[in-house]
Each structure stands twice: as C-alpha cells, then as structure tokens.
Amino acid sequence: MKQPRALRTRESIVQAAAQVFDELGYSGSSIAKIVERCGTTPGAVYFHFKSKEALADAVMEAQSRTVLPRLESQRLQRVVDATIVWAHQLQTDPLLRAGVRLTSERGTYQAHVGSPYETWVSILENDLEEAQRAGELQPGVEPRELAEFILEACTGIQMYAAATTRRNDLPVLVERMWRYLLPGVAVPAMITQVLTRSTWTLEPT
CATH class of the missing domain: 1.10.10.60 (Homeodomain-like)
Structure with missing residues (x-):
C-alpha cells in the first residue's frame, strides 16, 4: 500500500x-x-x-472519480445528477477536459481510450437497474440500452456545446435533454420528483 x-x-x-x-x-x-x-x-x-x-x-481512469463523490442521490436521481455535475465540472475541471481531449485524439493516443465510456456505462447501468427494481422506470426500458443512450447523448451535447459556446451552456443543454427524455423512460410519479430534486444549479467547487 x-x-x-x-x-x-x-x-x-x-x-x-x-x-x-x-x-x-x-x-x-x-x-x-x-x-x-x-x-x-x-x-x-x-x-x-x-x-x-x-x-x-x-x-x-480518474474521470468518473471526479464526479461520483459529489453525489448523495440514488437510482434514477443519481443518474440525472451525475450528468448535471459532469456538465458543470467540464466547464472548469482540467481532469475532465483532458479526458475529452484525449478521447478525441485517437490518432496520437489510443491506449485504453474507450475505458471511460465503458466505466460510465457500467455505473449508469447499475443505477438504472436499481431504479428498475424500485419501479421508477417504465415497462420495457432496458437499463443497459438506456445507459448507453444517455452517454451517447451527453457526448454529442458536449461536442455541440464546445463548438458553439465553448461549453458555456452545457448544463442548460443537459437539463433540456432530461426534460425531453424523462417522460419517455420514467414513470409519471418520478418525472416531477426528479426534476424538482435534481442539482440543476450545482456549481463546481
């Protein structure tokens, strides 16, 4: 040790x-x-x-560790909060920003470049499986597929925000993603609860 x-x-x-x-x-x-x-x-x-x-x-390898310790929520709420915290931190945190840049530089850096994606999918999938067992997700929602879709969507939103506003509106765009996505995956009782309790205004420290 x-x-x-x-x-x-x-x-x-x-x-x-x-x-x-x-x-x-x-x-x-x-x-x-x-x-x-x-x-x-x-x-x-x-x-x-x-x-x-x-x-x-x-x-x-340190990517997820910069976000997860800040979260106290569980299940579906934790999935949403993780993306919001990530969106805020990506604006200023060199560790997360370096991860994004290294991932995009496949021509020069290739070693384990996919591992952060795999790690995040696994983390989100575990939380979504717990949400499914707790009755928070609609019937037919597959935790693995939803985890992959969330990661794909956040990756695309990050690229768009970087190209258009230097990520200044990234948290707003991620919030908008959830406002459209939640009605399709969460049971009605969870939608308002998640939107109300989510850390929309959490600022990085």
Whole structure:
C-alpha cells in the first residue's frame, strides 16, 4: 500500500498532466512539460508513471472519480445528477477536459481510450437497474440500452456545446435533454420528483 505522501504526489502529477493535456493535447505534451507544471522532478514522475502514455491512462481512469463523490442521490436521481455535475465540472475541471481531449485524439493516443465510456456505462447501468427494481422506470426500458443512450447523448451535447459556446451552456443543454427524455423512460410519479430534486444549479467547487 502506498503511503499518504506518495499518493498525494501521484495525484498532483496526474492533475498537472491533465492541465497540460487539456491545453496542448497528447502530441503537444511531454514529460518535461508535466514536470515543469507540477514543480517536481523527472524521477518523481517516472517513479509513479513509466511513460507519457501511462500518465494519459491515469487521467482517463480518474474521470468518473471526479464526479461520483459529489453525489448523495440514488437510482434514477443519481443518474440525472451525475450528468448535471459532469456538465458543470467540464466547464472548469482540467481532469475532465483532458479526458475529452484525449478521447478525441485517437490518432496520437489510443491506449485504453474507450475505458471511460465503458466505466460510465457500467455505473449508469447499475443505477438504472436499481431504479428498475424500485419501479421508477417504465415497462420495457432496458437499463443497459438506456445507459448507453444517455452517454451517447451527453457526448454529442458536449461536442455541440464546445463548438458553439465553448461549453458555456452545457448544463442548460443537459437539463433540456432530461426534460425531453424523462417522460419517455420514467414513470409519471418520478418525472416531477426528479426534476424538482435534481442539482440543476450545482456549481463546481
């Protein structure tokens, strides 16, 4: 088990790498630039990560962990809240922004590039299965298919918002997605409840 100091050092390196990847992309980044941003030594970086690719993998693997700890809701409410928190954080969080950029740079970075999508689908599917057992979803809704659709929709909305407003309206667009989507997947009693309780105005900290 790594010591707390080593874990803090590793986290600071990942955060620095995320900032550099977000600003310069994978091909424009280097270990030297990450070392400079982090204010550490090359030896410290290579102690934790053997290559730039390994650093990019660490950034990708940390995607869901930046959102989920903020959530206290459950089942369908948690699915909706996760997308809202993600939309707000993506406006300012270098870790999430780096993940988006790395995912789009398939020509230069390919290692495990699909893993964040797979992780998110699994997380959403589990919450939706619980929602189904609790009677929150309409008959015929398949949790796996709905999880994939939500991820596909959020990915497209993110790309549109990035191209048109630099993601300034991303939370609004995600909210609009749910206002149209919920009536087709949730039982009537859940629609108003989810819309009322959702973290529409949650700002990143």
